[in-house]
Amino acid sequence: MLGVVRKKMLGQSLLKIRPAVSMLRSYSSAAKQMTVRDALNSALDEEMSADQKVFLMGEEVGEYQGAYKISKGLLEKYGPERVLDTPITEAGFAGIAVGAAYHGLKPVVEFMTFNFSMQAIDHIINSAAKSNYMSAGQMSVPIVFRGPNGAAAGVGAQHSQCYAAWYASCPGLKVLTPYSSEDARGLLKAAIRDPDPVVFLENELLYGESFSVSDEVLDSSFCLPIGKAKIERVGRDVTITAFSKMVGHALKAAEILEKDGIDAEVINLRSIRPLDRSTINASVRKTNRLITVEEGFPQHGVGAEICASVVEESFAYLDAPVERIAGADVPMPYAANLERLAVPQVEDIVRAVKRACYRSVPLAAAA
Amino acid sequence: MATAFSTAKFSTQPFPLNPTSTTSHDSSIVFARPTSQFLGSTRKFRLTSSSKFNLSRRSKTVVAVSDVVKQKKSKSSPSLLITKEEGLDLYEDMVLGRAFEDMCAQMYYRGKMFGFVHLYNGQEAVSTGFIKLLKQQDSVVSTYRDHVHALSKGVPARAVMSELFGKTTGCCRGQGGSMHMFSREHNLLGGFAFIGEGIPVATGAAFTSKYKREVLKEADCDHVTLAFFGDGTCNNGQFFECLNMAALWKLPIVFVVENNLWAIGMSHLRATSDPHIYKKGPAFGMPGIHVDGMDVLKVREVAKEAIGRARRGEGPTLVECETYRFRGHSLADPDELRDPAEKARYAARDPITALKKYLIENSLASEAELKTIEKKIDEVVEDAVEFADESPVPSRSQLLENVFADPKGFGIGPDGRYRCEDPKFTEGTAHV
Numbered sequence: 001m002l003g004v005v006r007k008k009m010l011g012q013s014l015l016k017i018r019p020a021v022s023m024l025r026s027y028s029s030a031a032k033q034m035t036v037r038d039a040l041n042s043a044l045d046e047e048m049s050a051d052q053k054v055f056l057m058g059e060e061v062g063e064y065q066g067a068y069k070i071s072k073g074l075l076e077k078y079g080p081e082r083v084l085d086t087p088i089t090e091a092g093f094a095g096i097a098v099g100a101a102y103h104g105l106k107p108v109v110e111f112m113t114f115n116f117s118m119q120a121i122d123h124i125i126n127s128a129a130k131s132n133y134m135s136a137g138q139m140s141v142p143i144v145f146r147g148p149n150g151a152a153a154g155v156g157a158q159h160s161q162c163y164a165a166w167y168a169s170c171p172g173l174k175v176l177t178p179y180s181s182e183d184a185r186g187l188l189k190a191a192i193r194d195p196d197p198v199v200f201l202e203n204e205l206l207y208g209e210s211f212s213v214s215d216e217v218l219d220s221s222f223c224l225p226i227g228k229a230k231i232e233r234v235g236r237d238v239t240i241t242a243f244s245k246m247v248g249h250a251l252k253a254a255e256i257l258e259k260d261g262i263d264a265e266v267i268n269l270r271s272i273r274p275l276d277r278s279t280i281n282a283s284v285r286k287t288n289r290l291i292t293v294e295e296g297f298p299q300h301g302v303g304a305e306i307c308a309s310v311v312e313e314s315f316a317y318l319d320a321p322v323e324r325i326a327g328a329d330v331p332m333p334y335a336a337n338l339e340r341l342a343v344p345q346v347e348d349i350v351r352a353v354k355r356a357c358y359r360s361v362p363l364a365a366a367a
Numbered sequence: 368m369a370t371a372f373s374t375a376k377f378s379t380q381p382f383p384l385n386p387t388s389t390t391s392h393d394s395s396i397v398f399a400r401p402t403s404q405f406l407g408s409t410r411k412f413r414l415t416s417s418s419k420f421n422l423s424r425r426s427k428t429v430v431a432v433s434d435v436v437k438q439k440k441s442k443s444s445p446s447l448l449i450t451k452e453e454g455l456d457l458y459e460d461m462v463l464g465r466a467f468e469d470m471c472a473q474m475y476y477r478g479k480m481f482g483f484v485h486l487y488n489g490q491e492a493v494s495t496g497f498i499k500l501l502k503q504q505d506s507v508v509s510t511y512r513d514h515v516h517a518l519s520k521g522v523p524a525r526a527v528m529s530e531l532f533g534k535t536t537g538c539c540r541g542q543g544g545s546m547h548m549f550s551r552e553h554n555l556l557g558g559f560a561f562i563g564e565g566i567p568v569a570t571g572a573a574f575t576s577k578y579k580r581e582v583l584k585e586a587d588c589d590h591v592t593l594a595f596f597g598d599g600t601c602n603n604g605q606f607f608e609c610l611n612m613a614a615l616w617k618l619p620i621v622f623v624v625e626n627n628l629w630a631i632g633m634s635h636l637r638a639t640s641d642p643h644i645y646k647k648g649p650a651f652g653m654p655g656i657h658v659d660g661m662d663v664l665k666v667r668e669v670a671k672e673a674i675g676r677a678r679r680g681e682g683p684t685l686v687e688c689e690t691y692r693f694r695g696h697s698l699a700d701p702d703e704l705r706d707p708a709e710k711a712r713y714a715a716r717d718p719i720t721a722l723k724k725y726l727i728e729n730s731l732a733s734e735a736e737l738k739t740i741e742k743k744i745d746e747v748v749e750d751a752v753e754f755a756d757e758s759p760v761p762s763r764s765q766l767l768e769n770v771f772a773d774p775k776g777f778g779i780g781p782d783g784r785y786r787c788e789d790p791k792f793t794e795g796t797a798h799v
Binding site: 052053055081082086087089091092093094095096097098099100101102103104105122123126127131132133134135136137138139140142171172174190191193194195196223225226227228271274 | 506508539540541542543547549550551556557558559560561564566567568569570571572573574575576578581582583604605608609611612615768769770771772773775776777779
């Protein structure tokens, strides 16, 4: 792969040209560690420096350096015209960002958590997602709505909902769920460059986690394609699909299962809409068993859609019923032990895989 | 015919919309520092006793014109507010709006139009008064009652009519409909069905204008945005959120309230704790003006000031236009709750008739010239209907088009291989 030199060089570009590897096909194999937080910060930084139309808007993104420090340092670098601290008016500023996007600017709207996006959901769906269609292509909306999604630790029912299924059901939106730092960087860059509205669902508990990243990930033109899943671990016996935090759980479950002789294939979905049905189906046709894992509520969730897709396209290949592992069908409780019961754990995944592989007797659905 | 501007009509209203305040004097200004006392609309009732459109006194009845402008007017000899060309232009625009909407009603009852259709009869003065002062690059954001805003902004009547018929030659290829008129070319940013939804979008368009000037360094970018919405919207949270942010960031926007006193069947007075909408402007730090929305010349004067303010970078303005819709909320509305006497009162103040009278009395146009305009408009509307009738319906393949600007999912090229927007990016560093 040729080293890439950014063509777009504006005033204060942060571009780091890597001369040593620019002509070599392979990058150096020494892997760096990078937290998801730094990955997101660097992606925002690079996109803002490359294109002056990109600006960041949200509560506490400026002087507070970001409610979760994702936008640290950006206010100093780009000034208050491009990093805007807003009043607490989700509906208002989401709409303002959509209006700016109609005129070709590229807003990145941060919701402190996606629970607060419900105050602005009219704008996300009605004026962002549907506009390209209603105007027959005249108004495209190159906007990114990002923020932490899903359960954190002990934050209670109103701060813990997962919105992947809600937003992914709406045509006109692209919904992304990064897991590792590589995902975070690549998908956020792709989202900002994308001419359509993107809902970018991060996870607060992943912000501090470190992942190793190769040099190509650190390159400023690194971009991951939207709509492609990643096979994190290749296996033969069962397919486990997951996104966001649950990918980590699935990988740990796979390690445990390996000792029992079950070789699990773990798919990191990365993109909930458009869903990478071909990768999932190809995997199921290989392994013949499927477990879907998600953190959100079970009814009408992401797992339900994946199950339907597999039944429609690969029914003959299934050797066992598809199992959905999802959060408990209750608003998130506060007590720590109840919260642990309400969110899928590694043991739940292990048990489900064993059931699917006929290694144990199926228990009742409320495992 | 009763004078269009007598105070008599207000005395019959149960709730005095404006307490009489004859002590207010001309020198009070509404466009002054936002922290000053609001002094605008109480002066509305200092109307001339004369039943004619007396010019010099007329300027004093125009509410909220700044001090400077007023002084100039009273010093100079009574001059007309508009030239002949402007007058004919305004007349033509209003007649187009009226004729078009009447034709919509006819077509609806013949089954050519369907769904929700909201007509603008009676409110033409607001649309014409404001939009005719804009440039092409200025933006207009409207609600579901947007046909006439589209026409005033320059969208051809043919395109609007085809859109209403659901044909592929419509301004949105039939995919939007009556409530979702968009035109990139004319900077009409919609057409929103949810009330209050357009206000933040308009604020965002104004934000873009400021951003282009300050960040992208397009020094002469002084585009203004107009947001049109109704009295019911003024109780909605998004309205207040945007008044706050527009004033906070001094955005070049004018919030135009078309107060037609009714939100479907809910009277404004029953729904609002303080029905004086213009007062809500100064609460957020911007001027709030009340103007008679049945008089296109008054609206135009106020609009000139407000748009001028925005263009100069002085920030937003809230303009409340008191107007009335002659038809029901939509063509499906039986309109039983409104008092026929109220309707008759406002019908007597028809803005088109009023402008016609003004033009003729001030020798700006003859009866014949105006008749020619009316005939021309009739032909335009007939032609629009014919065009729409003969246009094809969208093809089946159009159903799945336009959902995304980049349908493949960004980063995946049409050949299925990964690509990136960066032109230098060859095979892509991203490997699954």
